[in-house]
Amino acid sequence: MKKSDFHFDLPPELIAQVPLSERSASRLLLVPADGGAFADKQVRDLPLLLRAGDLLVFNDTRVIPARLFGNKASGGRVEFLIERLLPDNEARAQLGVSKPPRIGSKIALDAGGEAEVLERDEAGFWRLRFHVGQALENWLQHAGRMPLPPYIQREPGADDAERYQTVFAREIGAVAAPTAGLHFDDALLTALRERGVQFGHVTLHVGAGTFQPMRVDDLHQHKMHSEWINVGAELVQQVRHTRAAGGRVIAVGTTVLRALESALVDGVLQPFAGDTSIFIFPGYRIRSVDALMTNFHLPESTLLMLVSAFAGKDRILAAYAHAVRERYRFFSYGDAMLLWPQEASA
Structure with a gap:
């Protein structure tokens, strides 16, 4: 499999340069993993898509003004x-x-x-x-100054100090935001709690390497940058209780998915703190979560390869083509997608 297999054409005007006025006002593309029709939703629809006993796992890293x-x-x-x-x-x-x-x-x-x-x-x-x-x-x-991604073609402003952090950021150490988490505000979190949805946290300190392009075309020759993670015992217990009760585990962001997959031992989630350089691409079987919420990623990026491992390359590229046609906003300050097995419908 080649890096070039993950290319797609993106009109530059779809790259979000500023956040929306409200975090949860973003659009949400629902992508059933089994080939069902795409559905254009809103992030605010999440309480209707989830059910009591589901577990949302967030990355609580805090961005350094780096x-x-x-x-x-x-x-x-x-x-x-x-x-x-x-x-x-x-x-x-x-x-x-x-x-x-x-x-x-x-x-x-x-x-x-x-x-x-x-x-x-x-x-x-x-x-x-x-x-x-x-x-x-x-x-x-x-x-320091907030390290906005290179595709945001402006200098950081006063609002970025707050908007380029999640509302649950607490563990200082990242140089880029876990962007799927940027869509959650207090009102949405309250609505999810009232629905009976549970919250858990891991830490993955996103490194500057997340913006470095792959320099080889053969995916098997690529070496991922290393990032520090912490998957605590409390989160491990939450996942086990959720699964035992028939609930679903939903990763909010690729960083959460990478952290959880790195903490698997013989397929079983275990507490772990340390570095990970895990590279997930098609052919890898994801076992730690049932669904994934994520922003739209760069062409030919390792994150695009990761979401393709979850739902299939052709399926993901079709979803991205739909997002381009429907004028979704891309990348860090953009809209989101929810990769969702059909049997997991609410």
Whole structure:
């Protein structure tokens, strides 16, 4: 199977540049996995699509204001995108710079303080130590800028600090939002609770590698970037109780699905905390969830391959063609789809 098998044509004007005024106002394309007709819904219809005893699993990661700027001693400009926070005020980061800095050199930060260059790994990421007078995690909250995806062709505004976070974000560490979760607001969560739907959480700190294109055409030759996950014992118990009672487990986002699949041991979900580099594409059998809510993904991306593993490549590409015809909004601030087995109808 080739990367080029997952190409589709997307009119640029369908790439959402700003969020809607209300989180839950987005459209929702219902995609029955068994070949049933697509249905154009609203995210606000979720309480009607789910039933008491179902379990929605969210990713509770919180996006770091991970974008910084500075100057080398030579005067050359440097753009930072922090990939991961490390102990001792260190971080793993991508650097946008015309000429790579020397190991041991220091970069003056526009927001004050400096970053010391420690090393560069074989994947091209830099390890830096930040001298900013306080814990790096705290300093970034006022010094960093929200790292909007590269396909959003504008600078982040004041509203993005709130809208590019989920309302349940709590575990600091991501450099990109788990975008399916962006559709949920307090009113929708209340309606779902009143329906009897249960909520669970995992953590997957989305890394900058999520926006890196595949550099090989053969899927079997691709190596996924590593991301940190935590699937806790409480969530594992929630999943077991849901299944035992006949409820359904619905992953809100591909990050949740990747975390749950990474925590399977011989097909059984177990607590797990650590790194995952799982790559899910057609031929992989997904066992951890019954349904998946997800935004629309980039052509030829690993996330498009993941949803194709869930519902089938031809089925997904047909759904995307429908979404283009019906003028759905794409990517992070766009609309969503619900991959839904026909037998799971409410």
